[in-house]
Each structure stands twice: as C-alpha cells, then as structure tokens.
Amino acid sequence: MIPTQHVLILSAVLFTTGVLGVMLRRNVIVIFMSIELMLNAVNLSFVAFARALDSMTGIIFIFFIIVVAAAEAVVGLSIILSIYRNQKTLNVDEFNWLKW
C-alpha cells in the first residue's frame, strides 16, 4: 500500500504545476486546463485523507467537486467562446483593453 504522505506530495506537486500553468501559459484554454489540474490535485488529496482517516465524507466531497469543476468549465468555456467570436484570438496578452 502506498503511504499517505506520498499521495499528498504528488497532490501538492500537481497543484503547484497547475498554479504555474495558470501563471506562465498564455493560451486561455491551457490556463483552463491548468485550473482543472489544480482541482483534480485537490481531489487526490481528499482521496488520500479519506483513506488514511477511513471516512467516507472525503469521497462524497469529491463528487461535488467534480460537478462544480464541470459547471465552472461550462461557464468558462462559453465565455472564452464568446470572446473568441469577437476577437479571433485566445492569447491572454492581447486581452488588455482594461487598464489603469
């Protein structure tokens, strides 16, 4: 059996990868993928905790997180779509009409 610490470290690494992806990548779709990666890293940590604590609530929480992630993706992708119709670009560096 894999020790809980190892799973938690993997989850932390995945989460950090997601954060770095959001900060460094320039394509909106890839940024959204990174956010999904962060949410899945959280799911992994919930699984690890639930197994270590032998409790079901953590597992149940994950179902809700998956649903919320899907809802967030729906809203996010439709906003991206409507922006793409107007601008014909998905590079975040070009979304800069709003500034000081």
Place this chain on the structure above:
Amino acid sequence: MLMLPELIVIAAGFIILLLDLFLAEEKKNILGTLAFAGLLIALGRTLFSFGQQGELFGGRFVVDSVAIWFKIIFLLAGMTTVALSWDRLTGKTTDIASRMKHRGEFYTILLFSTAGMMYLISSRDLVTLYISLELSTIPLFVLVAWDRDNPLCGEAGLKYVILGALSSAVLLYGLGILYGLSGSTDLATISQKITHSPALWLSVAMITAGIGFKLTLVPFHMWAADVYQGAPTPVTAHLSVASKAAGMAFIFLLFYRVLGGAFQEWNILFAVLATITMTLGNLVAIIQQNIKRFMAFSAISQAGYLIMGFLGPFPEGLPSMLFYLYAYIFTNLVVFAVIIFYANETGRENIDDYRGLSRTNPIIAGAMMLGLFSLAGIPPLSGFVGKFFLFSVASKAGFHWLVGVAAINSTISLYYYLRIVRQMYIEPTMEDATTLQISPMLAGTIAITTLGAVFFGIIPFFYETINQTVAASDWWSVITATAR
C-alpha cells in the same frame, strides 16, 4: 419551514426561466416584476422568522439570527439589482449602448446567485459551504460577461472566471487540509479537533487567499478594477455589495466558528491585511479617471475597514461588522444608482463627465453627495457610525496603531470622494448639458437607498437590535467561552 426563503428564491428563478420561453417579447416586463416579487416574499418570510432557531439535514443547515441578518443583506442587494437593471433590460435608456438583452436569463441567474449566498451563511459543513459558495460565484461569472458583443465585458468576464476558478481551487486545497487534520467536514467537530500545526497555518493561508479574492483584500484584489469597469454597471453594483457580503459570511463561518478556539493569533493577520487593503485601495483610487474603476478601489478600501470587525475574540466584533455592512450596502447602492442613471441617459462614465450635475439635476447630485460623504465617514451619516463601531472594536482588541492608520485612511478617502463632489458642484456645466429625465424605478431606488444611508446612522435602535438578536444566537456562547 426554515428553508422557505431559499426555496422561494429558487422557485422564482425556475418560474422565470420557464415563462421566458413562452412569453412574447413585449410581455416580458412581467419577468422583472416576478423576480422582484420573489425576492420580496423571501425577504418578508426571512423577517418573519426572526427569533427562530433551528436546523435541518442533521445540523448541516442552520438558521439563527446571524444567518437572518446576512440573508436580509443578500435579498436587499438582489432586489436593488433588479431595480437598477430594470431600465437597461426593458430598453428604456436614452443611451442605446447601455441596454442589456436576455432579461429572463438575467433574472434567473441573479436569483440563483442570491440563493447560493443565502445557503452559504446557513451552512455548517465544509461540503455545503463549498457548494453554496460556488452556487453564488459561478452565476456571477455569467452576469459579468453578460453583454457578449462588448469586448470589454467579455474581457472582464474572462478575467473574473479564470481568477475566480483559481481562487476557489486554492480555497478548496485549504479546506482539504482542514478535513485531513480533523477527519470531519462538520464545522463544530473541526473546531474541537484542530490543534496548532504548520499544516493548519498552510490551510489558513490558503483559505485566506481564496476568500480574500471574493472580498478584494490586497494582495488578492487585482481582478476587481478590471471586472468592475468591464461588467454592466448593475452587475458591478451587485458585485460590490452582495459578493462582498458573501465573503464576509464565509470568513465569519470559518474564522469565528471553526478557528475561534485559537482566534488570538489570527488577529495580527487580519490587522495587517486591513492595513494594506485600505491603504492601497485609497492611494490608487486617487488617480482613477473612470468612475467604475474608482468605485472598485473605493470598495477595496471599504473591505479593509470591514475586516476590522474580525479583530478580537469578543462579541462586539460581529454586530459592528454587520452594522457597517448594512451602512455600506445602502451607501454604495446610492452611488451606483446615480452612476447607472447618468450612464443610462448619457453613456458617460468618467469622473470629469459629472461636472455641473448639481445645476442640471440638483436632487440627484445631492443624493450622490450624501452617498459619497457617508462612504468617507462624515457624521451623522451611517458610514460614520459604522466606522466608529469598527474602530472601537480594533482599539478594544489592542490595535491602537490600526485605528490611527484607519483614521488617516478615512481622511485620504475624503479627498478623493470630494473630487467627484467638486466636479458636480464647482466645475462649470458641460456645454450640451440639459436636465436629464430620471425613470421612476431609478428615482425610487435612489430615494430609498439614500434614506437608508442617512437614517441608519441617526436611529440608534438599529445597532441595538443587531446587538441583541446576535447575542441571543448560539454563536455568542462560542465566543464568550473562548474569551474566558
């Protein structure tokens, strides 16, 4: 029927969504009336349930007086937003660009968001807390990006959805650690089981970052200015009051209920956050030209004052915070109602464009001036009384330096609020200026919110009522047990 207000709001949302499919375009005015009526009935039902306490679903949904006070704020904010968006959605504005389409969906999404906020303050479990937070936030992403032909709107929506999803993921990681440390998702159990450990600090840091985003605490405020400017103005008004109140509700649940046992240490965290938030918000607001951006930074600095209510483990903190929240929503909505009125009629949104408003529309300019003075904290308006209570909480908690910083910040804020008053009263009128016609809906909103902003400060019984009803809830015993 403890959950009745929430169910009414959700039912109204679904009814509007269905009716929207069948009604002819010219009959759709009834949708706005329905949305307003639904919120009004829910508000009546909430007011009627004062003094009741109870729980549903094995203690996962609890109604007490604190929850009721917060629910009234959310419902009032929702009703005001319906009123403020009325002219734009019915196409009665002089400025064609500021009209909004798809009103059926607009009201539905607004009502769902309101219901999410109402569930949020009643939650006593990490799962319901997270779900209701997302139910309140995800509809707001849609509302911000409402006008899909306007590139500014789309950009604001995109920034909001990316940063919002990022912050909710960070928050969720913090909640996960909390679950791992305590082995439970029930808030009461967590508060008994947690002990000081580095993992707890990591969890608190991540929760603070996630919720700091909603509250626009510096350094998590970067989205606010762009989103406030790009979003349709009624949505901006809704964001600046309802979303902020939801953030306060979340902080109250997590930091007062869960981490209350070890509260003394969080004081310094909140004091530092309050200091940098109000200072940066104020300093950047001075140089703004666009009035919506200006209000964004004003709202950031107000968030800095608001979290001063969380200093100290004694019972005065929460009533002061609630009172200021009420004063703040009324005052802020006065200013936004005037901004919406002016943009509806002229399409102008810059601070310079307000010059001479006192001569073309003296009553509206007077209401705006009262609102701005109340935000700056000039006696006897409600903003002053609210700040007085909050500052006394900070000083009672031993943060005298913070009171000094906050007083200096209030003075700075008076400078930039007076910039608008100067434009309205001293600068010459614009060449093409004529007296602008105000619609009955906006006139009523401005009148009611102005009365609220003025009388909350003058009538002392309001703070007393909050104090007494809050003292009767179970939250009180948690705090007094900690203080002893």
